Amino acid sequence: MSELRFEVIIAGTTPPPAFAAVRGLPGEPEALVVPGTRCLIAWSAEVPRARATLVVRDDLHGAAGPTGMIGHYEACDADAGVAVLRAAAGVLAGEGATGVLGPMNGSTWHRYRLALPSAVDDPVWDPPNFGGEPRNPFEYPAHFAAAGFDVVARYESHADDLTATGVADAHDAMALADRVAAAGFSLRPIDLSRFAEEIETLWDLSRAAFADNLYYAPIEAAEFRAMYEPLRSHIDPELVSIALDRDERPCGYLFAFPDPLAVRDGVPRRLVVKTVAVLPGARGHGLANHMLDRVRWSARRRGCDTLIHALMHVENFSMRMSARHGGQLFRRYALWQWKP
Numbered sequence: 001m002s003e004l005r006f007e008v009i010i011a012g013t014t015p016p017p018a019f020a021a022v023r024g025l026p027g028e029p030e031a032l033v034v035p036g037t038r039c040l041i042a043w044s045a046e047v048p049r050a051r052a053t054l055v056v057r058d059d060l061h062g063a064a065g066p067t068g069m070i071g072h073y074e075a076c077d078a079d080a081g082v083a084v085l086r087a088a089a090g091v092l093a094g095e096g097a098t099g100v101l102g103p104m105n106g107s108t109w110h111r112y113r114l115a116l117p118s119a120v121d122d123p124v125w126d127p128p129n130f131g132g133e134p135r136n137p138f139e140y141p142a143h144f145a146a147a148g149f150d151v152v153a154r155y156e157s158h159a160d161d162l163t164a165t166g167v168a169d170a171h172d173a174m175a176l177a178d179r180v181a182a183a184g185f186s187l188r189p190i191d192l193s194r195f196a197e198e199i200e201t202l203w204d205l206s207r208a209a210f211a212d213n214l215y216y217a218p219i220e221a222a223e224f225r226a227m228y229e230p231l232r233s234h235i236d237p238e239l240v241s242i243a244l245d246r247d248e249r250p251c252g253y254l255f256a257f258p259d260p261l262a263v264r265d266g267v268p269r270r271l272v273v274k275t276v277a278v279l280p281g282a283r284g285h286g287l288a289n290h291m292l293d294r295v296r297w298s299a300r301r302r303g304c305d306t307l308i309h310a311l312m313h314v315e316n317f318s319m320r321m322s323a324r325h326g327g328q329l330f331r332r333y334a335l336w337q338w339k340p
Helices: 017-021 078-094 138-147 173-182 190-210 219-236 287-301 317-324
Strands: 004-012 038-043 047-057 067-075 097-101 152-162 186-189 238-245 249-260 270-278 307-315 329-339
Touching: 004 078, 017 038, 017 047, 038 078, 067 078, 067 138, 067 307, 078 097, 078 138, 078 238, 138 329, 152 317, 173 249, 173 287, 186 287, 190 219, 190 238, 238 287, 249 287, 270 287, 287 307, 287 317, 307 317
Parallel strands: 067 097, 270 307
Antiparallel strands: 004 038, 038 047, 047 067, 097 329, 152 307, 152 329, 186 238, 238 249, 249 270
16 A cells, blocks of 8 residues: 555535545445534545544543544554544644544534444344444454554443343333332323424433533534434334423433334334433432333334343443343443543
């Protein structure tokens, strides 16, 4: 391979053609690149071989000082990939970043983390991916390690096999439902006839519920709405619950959807629990577990085989929620960090 040349191009309404041409998994949908984002491309002769986006933010929760983010990472080979990661980290450090995270597409609201290869004794699932799951060549983690990055956070998705145990509900599901009701909480489905207002409610809840999450940063309502607008026609109100307190104020929500990658005979056989959020003042009553019980019941009623608990930080309470239903490992993921 000839010597690499690096070029920075500012993204417009669509990514630069050379940037879009570099894909580790051909056919995988392109993630949104916000207009104005810097796109770093590594060229070999006249062929783009690796790419990344460059962002610096100083408002990430749990990060000390300005933090660089390497997003939208793709590479055609390891040499070009490692080179573009090192170049990106150097640029961001030169701009004052005290650490560089990757891959992270601008914030934790968008795609971040790498899917890790399965260990020999890990469960095997069919199909092997779920809708919305981060996908990447399993060589990518080695690229980050070779470029001097270390794992800074680990995540897992778990699968609740609804056919394996023969247990219809968690042993405490009824008692928990009674406790939640006695505390004054209730659930209602999302009202799609008021989509804009409902999405703003989810945005408000998300900002408050996730403010203490590692590397959280706020986003505007319009950006949040743009994330959910493409899903509008696919949202099933039975699978999106909004929790209300005794004064009927929203205090949490659960967002799940049928897995488009697990359809057999025209029927989705898996549900994916994407988000469970409860405001700090409403915690401690079992509300999150109760919402999960409800969506699990919906999954069984629909004839689903599996419920996916997606992308949980390994130290988060959601891991205990999954264990309550006997969730098994589906896949591991990691976020990487480089320090100057």
